[in-house]
Amino acid sequence: MDAWTMLTQGFASALTPVNLLFALIGCIAGTLVGVLPGLGPTAAIAMLLPLTTMLPPAPAIIMMAAIYYGAMYGGSTTAILVNIPGEASSVPTAIDGYQLNQQGRGGPALGISAITSFVAGTIGVVGLTFFAPLLSQVALAFGPPEYFALAFLGLSLIISLSGRALVKGILAAAFGLLTAMIGLDPLTGVARLTFGQPLLMAGIEFVPIIMGLFAISEVLLNVESSVRGILTDKKIQWLPSLQDLKETWGAMLRSGFLGFFMGLIPGCSPAVTSFMAYDLERRLSKHPERFGKGAMDAVAAVEGANNATASGGFVPLFSFGIPSGPALAVLLGGFMMYGLQPGPRLMTEQPQLLWTIIASMYIGNVMLLVLNLPLVGMWARMALIPFPILGPLIVAFTFIGAYSLRFQMLDIWIVLLFGVIGYLMRKFGFPVAPMVLAAVLAKMLETSLMQSLVISQGSALIFFTRPISVVFMLVALFFIARGIWLQVRTPENVALEESDV
Amino acid sequence: MLKTLRGSDTASGIFLIVVGAITLAASMTIAEGAGGRLHPRTLPVAIGTLLVIGGAWLIVYARSRQYRDKEIDWPNRAGWRNWGVALVMMTLYATLMPVLGFILTTFIFVVAFIGYFGKFKFWIALAWGFGTVAFIYLLFIRLLQMEFPAGVFTF
Numbered sequence: 001m002d003a004w005t006m007l008t009q010g011f012a013s014a015l016t017p018v019n020l021l022f023a024l025i026g027c028i029a030g031t032l033v034g035v036l037p038g039l040g041p042t043a044a045i046a047m048l049l050p051l052t053t054m055l056p057p058a059p060a061i062i063m064m065a066a067i068y069y070g071a072m073y074g075g076s077t078t079a080i081l082v083n084i085p086g087e088a089s090s091v092p093t094a095i096d097g098y099q100l101n102q103q104g105r106g107g108p109a110l111g112i113s114a115i116t117s118f119v120a121g122t123i124g125v126v127g128l129t130f131f132a133p134l135l136s137q138v139a140l141a142f143g144p145p146e147y148f149a150l151a152f153l154g155l156s157l158i159i160s161l162s163g164r165a166l167v168k169g170i171l172a173a174a175f176g177l178l179t180a181m182i183g184l185d186p187l188t189g190v191a192r193l194t195f196g197q198p199l200l201m202a203g204i205e206f207v208p209i210i211m212g213l214f215a216i217s218e219v220l221l222n223v224e225s226s227v228r229g230i231l232t233d234k235k236i237q238w239l240p241s242l243q244d245l246k247e248t249w250g251a252m253l254r255s256g257f258l259g260f261f262m263g264l265i266p267g268c269s270p271a272v273t274s275f276m277a278y279d280l281e282r283r284l285s286k287h288p289e290r291f292g293k294g295a296m297d298a299v300a301a302v303e304g305a306n307n308a309t310a311s312g313g314f315v316p317l318f319s320f321g322i323p324s325g326p327a328l329a330v331l332l333g334g335f336m337m338y339g340l341q342p343g344p345r346l347m348t349e350q351p352q353l354l355w356t357i358i359a360s361m362y363i364g365n366v367m368l369l370v371l372n373l374p375l376v377g378m379w380a381r382m383a384l385i386p387f388p389i390l391g392p393l394i395v396a397f398t399f400i401g402a403y404s405l406r407f408q409m410l411d412i413w414i415v416l417l418f419g420v421i422g423y424l425m426r427k428f429g430f431p432v433a434p435m436v437l438a439a440v441l442a443k444m445l446e447t448s449l450m451q452s453l454v455i456s457q458g459s460a461l462i463f464f465t466r467p468i469s470v471v472f473m474l475v476a477l478f479f480i481a482r483g484i485w486l487q488v489r490t491p492e493n494v495a496l497e498e499s500d501v
Numbered sequence: 502m503l504k505t506l507r508g509s510d511t512a513s514g515i516f517l518i519v520v521g522a523i524t525l526a527a528s529m530t531i532a533e534g535a536g537g538r539l540h541p542r543t544l545p546v547a548i549g550t551l552l553v554i555g556g557a558w559l560i561v562y563a564r565s566r567q568y569r570d571k572e573i574d575w576p577n578r579a580g581w582r583n584w585g586v587a588l589v590m591m592t593l594y595a596t597l598m599p600v601l602g603f604i605l606t607t608f609i610f611v612v613a614f615i616g617y618f619g620k621f622k623f624w625i626a627l628a629w630g631f632g633t634v635a636f637i638y639l640l641f642i643r644l645l646q647m648e649f650p651a652g653v654f655t656f
Contacts (some may be wrong), residue, residue: 025615047645047646147537167555167558167562168559170551170555171513171517171551171555171556171559174548174551174552174555175520175552177519177548178520178524178542178545178548178549178552181544181545181548185531185534187534187541188533188534188541189534190531190532190533190534190537190541191531191532192527192528192531192541192542192545193527193528193545194529194646195525195527217590218590219587219591220584220587223580223583223584223618224576224580224581224583224584225576225580225587225589226579226580226583226618231519386619387619387621388614388615388618388620388621389615389619389629391587391614391618392610392611392614392615392629392633393611393633395591395594395610395614396607396610396611396633396637399594399595399598400637400641400649403649404641404647407648409595409598409599411652412595412598413595416591416592416595419591420588427505427509427573427574428509428510428513428573429506429509432519432650446544449539450539452539453539454538457538458538494570
């Protein structure tokens, strides 16, 4: 049977009241999980996994999948409203979304974020429906050299994220990489830079670093200037205008496709994709100078990439049983609890279940849009809460988010430390985004480098002899060379073309 | 006091050189692992070196003639006081959390912060404190079954 017929049958099953109910529960829980900083979909699915055992497989997996892609919808909320990116993938959203909120455009930014999430999520599910077996071959072509080249390409974005302050951006990135080096070596297990402290053996998570750099430093900046509120003007625009939609539709589609293709690669986190989408949009934008100061297309690009990456991740999961990230690994555990093994055999042995889940994702996306758009007005009004009230809530929820990662006080202290570092970085003109990007990419970069060198017996030529990795490496080298050339040749023009973030 | 970016770049450069030097020194004590083609210290050494060189470059460039200096937007005296009070409050919040428990310290922190910075009536700060801990307790502790430091009062 062809995909259309199977999908129609899947819809018939997904539209039963029980499956609809659990899709709705998953969407609500996912949105909540996304809104709460630090509490990611992985933890939420893991917590709910034992509770789902009393359900038949279809509603249970529908609910867990909905939590996963629902969390992507909610992730932008705190980033836009209070400058708390709960996950690394929301960092570029916070950069421009919070600026928009300060300009009284938090509502439209949230609206664009919800609409983009819907568009990109749907692009991802359409790709999953019609091209899964074909595209899954791409995922299998990725080995350590390709991952290294991808991480290197990601790092090359530091050049453009640094804008005017290239050297400062590179140094901030080096500092971010340094934080990721603390702990055990990923290949040999040797302790590095722990200074004999057992607590540091497990390394430093990048989420508390991000929370400190953005949320705590924002609180410090606001109290020093006695800010009464993020927004004092009571006139708030709630929904995006037609002009906003017109300006962002291109970014929605581009980031949707980019995110989907990147999502096919197991291990490629939405954080990498969202930074890539942000950079791509800035390069294509007619107004690159707006980026970092409140660009609506930046919010659309990042949220589109985020959501499409989440949907794209289902392709290798369903086709080969390869989870793209921790949340999908827990979801894979959910399949296994029911004696199901995602992969080619699932497609032939349990096609009804598989297509029911895929159909439910179309329905879930619509549910999330309907759920999230009316909430925009309520969230946008948060900007009117006086800052002396909002401030301690930001701190408390940031601490909860950081603590809930590993249940260690160390993570709270890291939040505080990086809050002060973030404050000083902003005062001293160091861009924050390169540090975050480097901290996020460091593990992938180092692990894949070491594995590649083991494969090639120490030869770095391996990165230039495989088709996918050589393309990534050449693009990365081009970006680096272009960035340096622009800096050296005409620094003033660079400043105009690329603002620092 | 670092009034301009020239001063802050010099200070940042010194800081980065120190961090880079410490990284290099600590990297020398990293043991060799089995099975890898790269010594586990390779990347830390590379990053330490980059920090030292980059830090030095920052200092040299900040002292050069072509450097375009700019004033740093520091807060005024009252702003510094607020900044310090907020940081002390957050530090005390984190310090007292394992002792008094998450719920109690959150309550004290929220009430103190709103009371000091908001200049609201005391009962408003108190109400926000109660509301916040009630929300946190119901959502995170009861519903999501998350465990936070309980402190000596074990709640």
